[in-house]
Amino acid sequence: MKKTWLKRAILSMMVCGSAFGIIPGVQAANVRILPVDNAKFLAGAKFDFDVEVSQAKNLKNVDITINNQPADKFFGKDLKAANLDNGVISYRVNNVDFPKAGNYTVQASATDDTGRNVSNARYTVVQEKAQKQAKNVILFVGDGMSLQAREMARIISKGMTNGKYNDLLAMEKMPHNCLITTSGYDSLTTDSANSASAYATGHKSVVNAMGVYEDSTKDPFDDPRVENISEIVKRSRGMSVGIITQAESTDATPAAMVGHTRRRANQDYLASEYLEDYHRPDVIMGGGSSRYIPQTEKGSKRHDNQNVIQEFKDKGYTFVTTSKEMMAAPSNKPLLGLFKPGTMNVYIDREMLKNPEVLGKYTDQPNLVNMTKKSLDILSQNPKGFFAMIEGASIDKQLHAMDWQRATYDTIEFDKAIEYAQKWNKEHGNNTLIIVVADHAHGASITGTYHERDGKKGLAAVRTYADSIFPTFKDADHDGFPDNPDPDVTLAVQYANHPAYYENFHFQQKPTAPTITEKVTKQEAQQIGDKTEYHQVSTVVAKANPARHHDGDPVELIPANIPDTIGDECHAADDVPLNAEGPGSEYFNGVMDNTEVFFGIMRALGIDATKNVK
Incomplete structure (x- = not known):
């Protein structure tokens, strides 16, 4: 029986059914089109097209057209109907494209016993080339680097004289800039996977997803894909690709440049996917070795016995685990550098404090400058x-x-x-577009300064307006990094969206999480105002971490202003600044959507995505 009505639906997909009158009070079948309405495409860029029909009462026919032409004829491929066994019928075709620039309208209608329901999606397809084109592109992503985060760095690194900054950050001296909006298509406030995916594909996605549009299935790997920047530049021009990070190399932002998944947490899958020829990076550097080693090895976070490191070696990659090995690696071979099982240590702990309790055995992790240097040495070997x-x-x-x-x-x-x-870039022909941007913002803001010179402590020692005397950071060797992160007059940084935590306004000598999680009973959770849905008889809530409550320190218990189930400070929906220089950088001005970063890159390179490298 199932096969009969499915076959009938397939046969009638391209036939306009008569418009039944909708029965009052009864909902007609829901029709959803992926990619979503208002999407923008690069001509020739590949994507999966899907129409989902749900809540149908005896589905009679489905009709899908693009600019009034049947979808199968437009794409030159048949759409395949599939019962997803969750009340949804999918009509899908993979790996298609819009070969020419222009405006396109998709109309999808479903007719059942309750009537006919129609959905539309309007797409814009572009093909632009900068007057002066770039040979290379370097996209610097300061994860979470809001305007305030930049200002903190400028204040303590460059210093001020009578209210004027002694200098600007290098990124701030670039000639072109704009503001970038950061929302996904599912929510106002985004995460790194979704926002980085916008830079990599030119398409919005949803929280925790990269390189896909979310469909209605539970499988995180079957969602409709959109071709990303690594795939496009390799396919159409044979360019090299480098992914360099201090996080795990399969974390959200680096993985969004290469991978496709609805669930960013599937990092072992992403490590394996990096091996695929059509998008395999020529340079991968960061932490996260635990995602690459077989589950039989100590410390592995894989769910199988695949040895991804060995497979990269088999493909000719130099594998390194320390800064010394990285700097000695040859420039004429691809490189895989994994410097820690998880996220690499931060600058203060790695370069300044060097506490063995914090670093463990990973005492020779490279800094980001040298990682940049080595990656450019290797990537620039490609004449394309x-x-x-x-x-x-x-x-x-x-x-x-x-x-x-x-x-x-x-x-x-x-x-x-x-x-x-x-x-x-100046030494190599000024033919590289350099972009600096954050993927999203944080709600951290500079209230003023903090000091205890008059005996006040805690919140009473936060100085505002005329009392906010300038901080006293010193940089004796003029390397841009203050010698002491906790001078007698420091910044008063406060947060717009935070859990309950202890604040003493002083530097933590060891990295210390602001909260700990505890299981509480349903009754206890209700008493503390937890609004989550309870599973069984308990839930997990975040409480202020007593490890940040040091004897003798001025400590304030700051109540949470977000739900008690969230254990750390959250992203903000604020716009983020972008700076750019080099060929094509003139594209960036005013206020722009985050997807426009992708199109600015494609325009600068003059990419013709309708081409395939022979």
């Missing part, structure tokens, strides 16, 4: 050019931990890597 994404990952991670000092020193390190890339 390269695309590199270089991430300052722990700006975000340390703001989540409400440790603005560690986040700020990492912002300064990130800026030093940008400065190196700018000098490299």
